[in-house]
Amino acid sequence: xxxxxxxxxxxxxxxxxxxxxxxxxxxxxxxxxxxxxxxxxxxxxxxxxxxxxxxxxxxxxxxxxxxxxxxxxxxxxxxxxxxxxxxxxxxxxxxxxxxxxxxxxxxxxxxxxxxxxxxxxxxxxxxxxxxxxxxxxxxxxxxxxxxxxxxxxxxxxxxxxxxxxxxxxxxxxxxxxxxxxxxxxxxxxxxxxxxxxxxxxxxxxxxxxxxxxxxxxxxxxxxxxxxxxxxxxxxxxxxxxxxxxxxxxxxxxxxxxxxxxxxxxxxxxxxxxxxxxxxxxxxxxxxxxxxxxxxxxxxxxxxxxxxxxxxxxxxxxxxxxxxxxxxxxxxxxxxxxxxxxxxxxxxxxxxxxxxxxxxxxxxxxxxxxxxxxxxxxxxxxxxxxxxxxxxxxxxxxxxxxxxxxxxxxxxxxxxxxxxxxxxxxxxxxxxxxxxxxxxxxxxxxxxxxxxxxxxxxxxxxxxxxxxxxxxxxxxxxxxxxxxxxxxxxxxxxxxxxxxxxxxxxxxxxxxxxxxxxxxxxxxxxxxxxxxx
Amino acid sequence: xxxxxxxxxxxxxxxxxxxxxxxxxxxxxxxxxxxxxxxxxxxxxxxxxxxxxxxxxxxxxxxxxxxxxxxxxxxxxxxxxxxxxxxxxxxxxxxxxxxxxxxxxxxxxxxxxxxxxxxxxxxxxxxxxxxxxxxxxxxxxxxxxxxxxxxxxxxxxxxxxxxxxxxxxxxxxxxxxxxxxxxxxxxxxxxxxxxxxxxxxxxxxxxxxxxxxxxxxxxxxxxxxxxxxxxxxxxxxxxxxxxxxxxxxxxxxxxxxxxxxxxxxxxxxxxxxxxxxxxxxxxxxxxxxxxxxxxxxxxxxxxxxxxxxxxxxxxxxxxxxxxxxxxxxxxxxxxxxxxxxxxxxxxxxxxxxxxxxxxxx
Numbered sequence: 001x002x003x004x005x006x007x008x009x010x011x012x013x014x015x016x017x018x019x020x021x022x023x024x025x026x027x028x029x030x031x032x033x034x035x036x037x038x039x040x041x042x043x044x045x046x047x048x049x050x051x052x053x054x055x056x057x058x059x060x061x062x063x064x065x066x067x068x069x070x071x072x073x074x075x076x077x078x079x080x081x082x083x084x085x086x087x088x089x090x091x092x093x094x095x096x097x098x099x100x101x102x103x104x105x106x107x108x109x110x111x112x113x114x115x116x117x118x119x120x121x122x123x124x125x126x127x128x129x130x131x132x133x134x135x136x137x138x139x140x141x142x143x144x145x146x147x148x149x150x151x152x153x154x155x156x157x158x159x160x161x162x163x164x165x166x167x168x169x170x171x172x173x174x175x176x177x178x179x180x181x182x183x184x185x186x187x188x189x190x191x192x193x194x195x196x197x198x199x200x201x202x203x204x205x206x207x208x209x210x211x212x213x214x215x216x217x218x219x220x221x222x223x224x225x226x227x228x229x230x231x232x233x234x235x236x237x238x239x240x241x242x243x244x245x246x247x248x249x250x251x252x253x254x255x256x257x258x259x260x261x262x263x264x265x266x267x268x269x270x271x272x273x274x275x276x277x278x279x280x281x282x283x284x285x286x287x288x289x290x291x292x293x294x295x296x297x298x299x300x301x302x303x304x305x306x307x308x309x310x311x312x313x314x315x316x317x318x319x320x321x322x323x324x325x326x327x328x329x330x331x332x333x334x335x336x337x338x339x340x341x342x343x344x345x346x347x348x349x350x351x352x353x354x355x356x357x358x359x360x361x362x363x364x365x366x367x368x369x370x371x372x373x374x375x376x377x378x379x380x381x382x383x384x385x386x387x388x389x390x391x392x393x394x395x396x397x398x399x400x401x402x403x404x405x406x407x408x409x410x411x412x413x414x415x416x417x418x419x420x421x422x423x424x425x426x427x428x429x430x431x432x433x434x435x436x437x438x439x440x441x442x443x444x445x446x447x448x449x450x451x452x453x454x455x456x457x458x459x460x461x462x463x464x465x466x467x468x469x470x471x472x473x474x475x476x477x478x479x480x481x482x483x484x485x486x487x488x489x490x491x492x493x494x495x496x497x498x499x500x501x502x503x504x505x506x507x508x509x510x511x512x513x514x515x516x517x518x519x520x521x522x523x524x525x526x527x528x529x530x531x532x
Numbered sequence: 533x534x535x536x537x538x539x540x541x542x543x544x545x546x547x548x549x550x551x552x553x554x555x556x557x558x559x560x561x562x563x564x565x566x567x568x569x570x571x572x573x574x575x576x577x578x579x580x581x582x583x584x585x586x587x588x589x590x591x592x593x594x595x596x597x598x599x600x601x602x603x604x605x606x607x608x609x610x611x612x613x614x615x616x617x618x619x620x621x622x623x624x625x626x627x628x629x630x631x632x633x634x635x636x637x638x639x640x641x642x643x644x645x646x647x648x649x650x651x652x653x654x655x656x657x658x659x660x661x662x663x664x665x666x667x668x669x670x671x672x673x674x675x676x677x678x679x680x681x682x683x684x685x686x687x688x689x690x691x692x693x694x695x696x697x698x699x700x701x702x703x704x705x706x707x708x709x710x711x712x713x714x715x716x717x718x719x720x721x722x723x724x725x726x727x728x729x730x731x732x733x734x735x736x737x738x739x740x741x742x743x744x745x746x747x748x749x750x751x752x753x754x755x756x757x758x759x760x761x762x763x764x765x766x767x768x769x770x771x772x773x774x775x776x777x778x779x780x781x782x783x784x785x786x787x788x789x790x791x792x793x794x795x796x797x798x799x800x801x802x803x804x805x806x807x808x809x810x811x812x813x814x815x816x817x818x819x820x821x822x823x824x825x826x827x828x829x830x831x832x833x834x835x836x837x838x839x840x841x842x843x844x845x846x847x848x849x850x851x852x853x854x855x856x857x858x859x860x861x862x863x864x865x866x867x868x869x870x871x872x873x874x875x876x877x878x879x880x881x882x883x884x885x886x887x888x889x890x891x892x893x
Binding site: 313314315334335336337339345347349352353354355356357358359363366367368370371376379380381383406407409410 | 542755756757758760764767768770771772773774775778
């Protein structure tokens with residue numbers, strides 16, 4: 001798949017502008033980039049494609065001088081390139097437009113641009129230059145407007161123009177369309193095409209297949225920190241791209257022969273707005289989960305996972321009839337009313353959501369177990385019952401701690417996660433919802449948690465696992481579905497799913513929506529990247 | 533290079549040592565301050581900390597100790613519940629004033645009826661209710677309109693002071709007062725008076741209430757689910773929501789409890805040591821109680837000790853002003869240092885100091 005020097009189909013013969021060789025960057029517990037190599041030329045829009053956590057952001061942050069690689073080297077225009085800071089990168093002609101903007105709302109466009117410059121020219125001159133650049137590249141923008149009055153797309157233009165004024169050779173764009181309307185996407189693509197025609201290199205990060213097929217000349221595909229392929233995306237189908245992105249080593253499950261039980265919990269046509277600032281709106285979610293099965297919900301982080309968990313746990317209330325436990329409408333019930341009925345949940349964020357960091361495991365056991373474990377009588381907490389519960393979780397789930405009196409934040413991620421999951425499982429739930437149960441855990445801890453979820457289901461509980469780890473979902477789930485931009489695809493039996501179908505469900509082009517995906521802007525916010 | 537390293541778990545030893553070290557550091561820094569003012573630092577510090585308890589005139593000061601510590605502890609217990617939950621009631625002074633006005637108004641309304649069994653309990657209830665309702669203003673504004681309870685409760689102190697002045701000059705002014713501002717003196721009205729329970733001890737119903745509040749506060753925080761919810765909400769708001777805590781209700785509960793306790797303190801003060809509603813009724817107990825709450829580590833028993841310590845600096849400070857001519861501002865600075873050093877040393881509970889001999893390669 002790798003191109004020979006100057007031998008690809010598009011017939012470009014110039015030497016690579018940017019060469020990356022054997023780049024490695026490891027964080028404690030995770031290797032974000034492992035022996036990553038690629039090269040990119042002038043006049044090219046070069047996609048870095050991959051799922052969340054694949055290492056795209058780490059890679060471009062290294063190129064932009066924000067991170068220093070553990071191993072490997074880079075060359076820019078044939079010369080050794082090792083930026084110690086973004087300042088060095090800019091000096092060398094590398095600019096980056098971030099996913100989240102750093103602009104002052106109370107200042108106007110020109111002032112914001114001046115703030116980002118090493119030596120800003122006089123304001124009048126700068127305003128003229130901004131007008132010139134915005135006209136040249138088809139980015140309508142008035143330098144005197146206050147940034148506070150601009151749309152997300154216009155703010156992105158400020159960032160782009162700020163970069164273009166430095167006349168960069170390489171422009172890095174991190175998930176640029178995630179905040180744009182379709183019209184703004186069209187304008188952005190026109191601009192990027194003009195830049196390409198001028199001979200600039202654009203490194204374009206995305207996980208949206210259709211977008212990349214429409215815009216990019218070449219794609220380097222990453223998975224779990226490694227390059228798994230590179231190709232001309234225009235020559236490949238969305239399906240083939242998805243397969244490379246998802247990974248061909250994905251083990252597809254054999255047919256499962258167990259009989260599905262009755263429906264334990266169902267959601268019908270639920271639409272819910274998010275309370276959070278960068279939250280995702282849930283749109284027309286429908287699902288049901290049966291006793292004895294694990295429903296796996298895949299998808300890239302920020303597509304409504306947190307919101308879906310909140311709707312199921314009772315932290316977000318919804319119309320009563322929208323969530324049914326058997327026949328009982330529970331949409332308006334709070335977390336403790338649902339716990340009393342056997343609906344338990346384990347959120348993704350272990351510290352600060354599932355547990356209070358500075359409280360002991362005994363107190364954290366009472367946090368979710370107070371109702372079902374009979375820890376409260378007449379308003380008074382029976383702490384010895386809470387301690388017993390905490391200690392049995394520690395023993396049964398092999399949580400390695402000095403004792404139940406340890407505070408939650410003193411535990412390692414894996415141990416705390418075992419505690420969080422065990423705390424709910426020992427309450428014998430009828431329905432258990434977990435979000436990212438094995439995120440950031442080592443293989444042994446992850447396997448233990450998966451096994452405990454499988455055991456729970458085999459005892460007749462209904463389990464919903466929300467996860468970004470496809471291998472995990474393929475391993476344990478009975479049926480599979482994917483969240484994308486707040487929509488949930490129709491659940492399918494995991495047994496018999498093809499890679500193509502999984503890729504399409506995940507990539508934002510699920511079922512019959514392939515054609516639409518290119519024009520519809522995503523709202524995916526990359527939250528799960530392994531950044532320290 | 534010196535750097536701070538976060539401890540894996542908060543240090544219990546430091547949590548208890550910091551108040552003592554803060555007192556010591558305050559004595560040292562305060563001693564320097566007094567020395568700069570040309571006073572003998574040892575003499576001033578002895579006058580503040582030693583004489584009121586064991587000095588020649590201690591028989592007089594000891595009673596004052598309870599009189600001053602009572603309202604401080606009572607208010608601080610209420611505040612600490614909110615502070616534990618991350619609800620910042622800074623306006624206890626206003627709730628204290630409104631409690632005093634409401635309680636005194638009920639007592640004065642019955643004047644000169646002699647039915648203590650009825651009148652005094654009703655005054656206590658009215659006092660608590662006055663403080664409670666005044667605290668509900670920032671509470672409801674926060675839960676309904678997301679205003680900042682720090683600002684609203686603080687600004688309402690100044691409103692309460694205006695109401696106090698109006699009451700002293702208008703509706704509650706004594707008909708027998710020859711036109712001077714101020715209500716009738718409740719100490720001269722037996723059915724409504726909050727007399728000393730043991731002569732010369734300073735012990736009155738407000739001090740009893742403070743002790744009860746310490747015990748109930750301790751039980752609430754350590755054993756009751758509401759206390760757990762309060763601690764949980766303060767430690768981690770998201771985890772509290774996950775645990776099923778209703779954040780709005782918790783805000784109202786915390787503000788209501790602290791307001792009611794401040795109201796009680798106001799009533800016991802106006803019916804006892806102060807005696808009457810007057811323009812200068814409030815002397816800052818509601819603000820000092822904030823220091824007391826933190827000095828006592830937001831722990832009921834700690835607050836009890838801190839209340840006595842603060843009362844001591846007040847009484848000793850007054851003695852130092854009277855006998856040694858130390859300026860009042862210097863005494864206030866001295867009290868302020870106590871909170872400053874406490875907060876500064878507090879860092880040690882969660883962090884430890886590391887000395888790097890050489891920068892790491």
